[in-house]
Amino acid sequence: MAKKLFFMLLVIGLIAGGAVVSMATGDKGVNFDGALAEITLNGTLVPGVSVEDVQYIEDDIQEEEYIYKKMIEEYDSLFFDKNIQTDKVYIKDIVIKKSDSKKDVIQDYDLLVTLDDSVNLEYGDFIIVMAFVEKDGGYELLGTPIKVFIKYPKPYKFELPFVGEEQPNRIRIIAFPKSSYDQFTLEDNFQVEHKEVIIREPKQSFSIRSSLINTRESFNFVKSWEII
Amino acid sequence: MRVSNVEYKKSILMIFLLLLCVFQMGILWSEKNPGIPFPFINQLSFWKNNEEHNIDEVKNNYYSANAIILSDGKEDLCWPLEPSHNLYRSIWKDLQNNYLRQIIEKKPELTSGEKLYEHDWYSLIKMKCIIVEFKNPLPKGAIKWLTGAKDASASPLKEIYKIAIVPYESINNTENTLYVYDGVNIYKYLVNIGSGDMKKSDYIKAIETIEDNDNVFPMNRLSSYYPSIKNPELLVRMDYSEKRIWDLLLKTPNEIDFNDENVDMIEEYLREDHRGSMITKFSEDGTNLIFSDEQQVYRYYFNGFFDYQYRNKNNGDKGLVEEALEKALIFIENRRKKLIDGVEIHLNKINEKPYYYEFIFDYVFEGMEVKIQDRRNQNVQSAITICANRDRVVDVKWYIKTFAYNDYYDFYSLNFYDFFEKQLIAEYPEYAIVPVFNDISVIYICPENGMRAEPYWRVDINSKPIYLKMRGKGE
Incomplete structure (x- = not known):
């Protein structure tokens, strides 16, 4: 009898142990690659990111946006002074080039910067790079500012507002260390650069081939509706 | 009469045995001291000649271009061809069977040197052209033997490292323009297009239409993103597409x-x-x-x-x-x-x-x-x-070793930022600030005593190679 009881307890113990392991993933699903995944707020599966993480990231982004907005308000006279000149160099080799990812969208651009060799960042510190475009007599922030803490950071992506040779996009790039955002001085911790980008209007060239295709497509469309 | 006939046969037999004795002695002598004083066995071994004959038929299999890259002259995008691509095979066939031999046999054309691309390789490869690169410079003598060129005395080249095929230059449809780079100087050659070669219009069409070819993935020159990059020719992938790579099984x-x-x-x-x-x-x-x-x-x-x-x-x-x-x-x-x-x-x-x-x-x-x-x-x-x-x-x-696919494959991102931020800096944080890239490539590595070869990033950084095991999507 004792043996039977021991055996039953053992089986129950094993089931309980197995259940703990199998339930350990909680509400997570398994994606097509077999990796554990969470259902995000918009219903998509992101491997390795929990709902709490998503919430935290979104809060973080909102907080950052708020800080950037506040900074721009606070330092607008410094940021947007057209006569300002700075000597400090945090970023170099500033390149603004058309984004490769969407070839058809002519206004999508990438800003690329290289961290200057002289920059020595403390642990946790980074350089904030913000780009603005001159618009309606003022400046408008382009895209989301980037944090630079490695030599070759990812591109800063944004959409430029003006197309045409008569409407150049006048861009002002500002770089400063995060650690000194509440104590800006022109001499010590602030870099301003100016760039101008002209987006040429795409040529509307006439092509016999494409016009024939369009005619044929229109014909097929009309035919599909049994109009003729 | 009958006796003398027997004696005659005996004499013949004696001479035969003596010859056999000398022959046997020669074999033993040659075995003991091969090649001294004369290569006895070599005179008799016909297989040696066969081997040498065979090597002419297979020697072309032992060298190939490290990369064949198409540049359409727009911005800094390039299209490297996979070795399995038909266009790669056609271009390499033209070079191997015809163009390389002509480069070795001919004198280069005189250039004015006024055009920047005539003496600056980096300016040259930004034009509309097809670039063929060897892994390392190959000496003229080696190319001469490999291509079967007759006389190399006219060529001032010492080595061949890279070749740019510029089909737009000459208006003559029976010749193609090549710029040959030996690592220091650039030499211009006009080579004749053979009857079995790709036509000049095929080269031009390949360059003009490569952008529309969905089977060829473009690469960017990293220096166009970050001008301080030391190697202006370094190509990287900026798109986020993935490549399926099998592990390999290596056996004795x-x-x-x-x-x-x-x-x-x-x-x-x-x-x-x-x-x-x-x-x-x-x-x-x-x-x-x-x-x-x-x-x-x-x-x-x-x-x-x-x-x-x-x-x-x-x-x-x-x-x-x-x-x-x-x-x-x-x-x-x-x-x-x-x-x-x-x-x-x-x-x-x-x-x-x-x-x-x-x-x-x-x-x-x-x-x-x-x-x-x-x-x-x-x-x-x-x-x-x-x-x-x-x-x-x-x-x-x-x-x-013998080679076969192993039991596992994965999809790997070849994107530069995935590699730089997620792998290189994660494993070597010291390279976040001062990396000097010379080359980035993907290779297989197999441990000496192991049987599994896996894909690795090979990075020449700050003048030393680093190997990082690639992280697949499934890892």
């Missing part, structure tokens, strides 16, 4: 499997010649099998590593590079054709030493090099190194 060929019962087979397959007897024994620790005589030592290890040494390797005339290369290729070909299948062996580099030439070869599987990592100091090295002079091979280090 069954024919020369390392065990007691296989000694005769191993000797049969690996020995240079089978004249004379050799001392055959296992090493004291049992890890390798040794065949040796007064002149040479063969060692064959349990992991497929083959080590051959000619004892007088530092004596003799090293001769011309093409003579030594021929000896090296015959050495490989005589063994690989019986043992190795499913992989290509390509010449990577030639080093000139005081008494011989050192030829470094790599296994290449579907366009990716397969390197070996040694157990002791974790060095990653090429699988085959052969030292040879004009007369013979004097030193060989060769991991003899």
Whole structure:
């Protein structure tokens, strides 16, 4: 009898142990690659990111946006002074080039910067790079500012507002260390650069081939509706 | 009359026996002292000539372009072709069968030097052209022998490193314009287009339509993103598409499997010649099998590593590079054709030493090099190194392996930022601020005693190579 009881307890113990392991993933699903995944707020599966993480990231982004907005308000006279000149160099080799990812969208651009060799960042510190475009007599922030803490950071992506040779996009790039955002001085911790980008209007060239295709497509469309 | 007839037959028999005796003595003499004073066996061995004849038929398999890249002259996008791509094969065939030979035989055209691209390689490759690159510069003599060129005396070239095919330059449809870069200077050549070659209009069409080819993924020059990059030619992938890469299974060929019962087979397959007897024994620790005589030592290890040494390797005339290369290729070909299948062996580099030439070869599987990592100091090295002079091979280090897909594949991102931020800086944080990239590539690495080759990033950074195991999507 004792043996039977021991055996039953053992089986129950094993089931309980197995259940703990199998339930350990909680509400997570398994994606097509077999990796554990969470259902995000918009219903998509992101491997390795929990709902709490998503919430935290979104809060973080909102907080950052708020800080950037506040900074721009606070330092607008410094940021947007057209006569300002700075000597400090945090970023170099500033390149603004058309984004490769969407070839058809002519206004999508990438800003690329290289961290200057002289920059020595403390642990946790980074350089904030913000780009603005001159618009309606003022400046408008382009895209989301980037944090630079490695030599070759990812591109800063944004959409430029003006197309045409008569409407150049006048861009002002500002770089400063995060650690000194509440104590800006022109001499010590602030870099301003100016760039101008002209987006040429795409040529509307006439092509016999494409016009024939369009005619044929229109014909097929009309035919599909049994109009003729 | 009858008696004299018997005597006559006896005399004939005696002479025959005497000749047989001399013949036997010659064999023994030749076995004991090969090649001295005259190569007795060589006069009789017809297979030697056959081998040399065969090497002419297969020598083209032992070298290839490291990359063939199309540049459409717009911005800094380039389209590297996979070796399996039809266009890659056609362009390489034109070069191998025709253009390289003409480069070696002809004098270069005179250039005014006024145009920047005539003396600046980086300006040249930003134009509309097709760039063909070797892994390392190849000496003129080696190319001469490999292509069967007759006379190389007119060419001022010492080496060929990279070639830019610019089909737009000449208005003559029967000739193509090539710019040859030896690592220092640029030489312009006008080469005749052969009847079986791609037409000039095919070259132009390939360049003009490459952007629309969905099978060829573009790469960007990293210097167009970050101008301070030291190597302006360095190409990286900026898109986020993934590539499926199989792990490989590397095994010692069954024919020369390392065990007691296989000694005769191993000797049969690996020995240079089978004249004379050799001392055959296992090493004291049992890890390798040794065949040796007064002149040479063969060692064959349990992991497929083959080590051959000619004892007088530092004596003799090293001769011309093409003579030594021929000896090296015959050495490989005589063994690989019986043992190795499913992989290509390509010449990577030639080093000139005081008494011989050192030829470094790599296994290449579907366009990716397969390197070996040694157990002791974790060095990653090429699988085959052969030292040879004009007369013979004097030193060989060769991991003899067969190749097949293993049981696993994964999808790998080749994106530069995925590599730089998620792998390089994650594993080497010191490179976040001061990386000096010279080259970035993807190769296979197999441990010396292992059977699985996996894909790795190979990065030449701050003048030293770093190897990072690629992280697949499923990891």
